[in-house]
Amino acid sequence: MAEPSRPARVVFLLQDLFFGGTQRQALELAARLDRDRFAPEFWMLAGGRDFAPHAARAGIPLTWLCAAPKVTTASLRALWKKLETERPDLLVPLTAVPNIWGRVFGRLRRLPAVVGTCRGGGAIKRQHERWLKNTVAHHIVNAAPLKDALVRLGRPEDKVACIPNGVDTEYFAPPPEEMRPVREVVLCPARYCEDKDHETLLTAFERTVAERPRAELWLVGDGPLRTRVRTLAARSPVRGAIRTYPAAPDPRPFFQQASVVVLSSVREGLPNVILEAMSMGIPVAATAVGGIPDAVEPERTGLLCPPRNPEALGANMARLLADEDLRRQYGENARARVLEQFSMEAMVRRHEAVFTQVLAQAAG
Template identity: 50%
Template sequence: MRPIKTVLLLQDLELGGTQRHALELARRLDPSRFETEIWTLMGGGDFLPRARQYGLAVRQLSLARAVGPGGLWGLWRGLSRFRPQVLMALTVVPNIWGRVLGRLSRVPVVVANCRGGDDLWRQHEALLKHLAHFHICNARALKQALMTRYRLPEGRIEVIPTGVDTEYFAPVAGTPVAPRTCVILCLARLAPIKDHETLIRAFEIVHREHPHARLRLVGDGELRERLAARLCASPAREAMELLPGVPDPRPHFAAADVVALSSENEGMPNVLLEAMAMGLPCVGTAVGGVPEVIRSGRTGFVVSKKEPEALAQALGELVANEELRRCFGEAGRRIAQAEHSLTSVAGRHADILERLVERKK
């Protein structure tokens, strides 16, 4: 039997959890079962070196700085020539145009993905839900939203939790830590949905009681200038820093003591799983799949969104208690290894795709 011709469609290969997920998935799909290519609708290649390192086939359908006619024409032409049996769309814009052009070009199996808390309305599920033959979500909360809000049948949705490479993301023994400091790390897009303002306000509360605490924000995005100005105006400005995103976040994890995420909405955040795999305790807001990742009181704390006082209390408890941080971090590492292995994630994707293709024969 010939391998199933499969395309993973992304907007770009810039820094992002979904982009990393796509590379790791493509890397682990058995080449005897799948002929896999990664296509992007625009330029942006932070992860291109890693894709080449993995030996993955990548097509940048356009090198433009935004998705436009060139990328869409490239997608149409590519589908017509490559004739994939499976088109799986990841990130918002590919979930729109991938479904439309995939159906028009008669791709046998079009799979939509819902990985972020705000993806459902941004990728127009109300209008496009039936253009996908199947939906894959990374959190139970997203599946529930598809069923209740958009009336999608349960049988057309599968939840596959986000995976993490627990060998690549692993605790670093003997990491030097500056004396009397405790670093809180937030590694996230600088976008409104991540609600950095609540985290900054919470940290200002923490810093008053724990002057040795430090806040490190790492990421890129539209709010960089605004957040930089906010940090400069803060009474805790000497204890906060804003750094650009990086393809390999492990050095930031290795230098951190706690990882925090104050999002207004989420799917199942890669950063929390990576932090757990690195043996770090996590604090996050009770949105999307975050409570499915953080076992509150066991691997970290989950608090209500947009409540800086509650977030500050959780962060302060960890900042003040090194033994608690160690216990939570060790428990998180065990859970990441047991429940989020990339081999398992890739295997579940492979089984679903093969089943869908078989149904179309």
């Protein structure tokens, strides 16, 4: 543990700094940590610098262990050497590959404290928690189903902290009345990957257009399935109503144009985009998976349906588009719920409490 005279060196190990929910949440957390007690820095296993300017402005030191676009053996060799020469007081790996290798190398290098994280619906399997769950001092998850899964695997309940994502409610504020959307835009800000199931969304949108001919679907994001999703969109019978955009550092201009925000995920943790949309007063149509039901209250802040059910999802999008008063009421309720339950300040303080506890145990 750090000497009492200096803040604890907390290294967040990430795969990259591409635009993404985990990267954004890590940045928000690190920027707000009490610098009298914690000195955060980011280590990246691969290239990807989308968020680098934001991190630099927040005064967070950045280290790229490898410039390759994906994690390679060179990345892992660099991490192994780095942990020998620059031992952090606390290592916090984020996403699957960092959680696997950060823990294995951390154990072999006898690091004083490692905190594992599970943030996505598939994290338990992808991170091999069945075998690696006991290689960390503590776990932090962002949704109750992930904590339940770890406990079922045998992880002690008091070693798993469920800390929902936080949202900057001042930054993600409802637009002025004169900027309210006038078009029927359904916005899906989601990474192109299997978990998000864009194929179901595209099929569901055909149902929506059948009821709301003026509806538009905006897909915003990047990811490994980008080409596949864009090809499906280009072949859709309603392709003229579908637009695709790359991910952006500031998603607010997209949110400001949206009447509804949609997610068709089959697996989730607690999606940042859901909280950001709710904070901006936008109703949500989503699947009832992972931590989404913890945020979205059906018939109050949005509408939920089972995954892989395009008929139900399409009907929910159409229903919200058809009723402006309902959208306004759900949006107001959503904003109030985020202010009460998902503030950035609460998220940061709870992380600080876990970090302090783990560091104290390591010192003892």
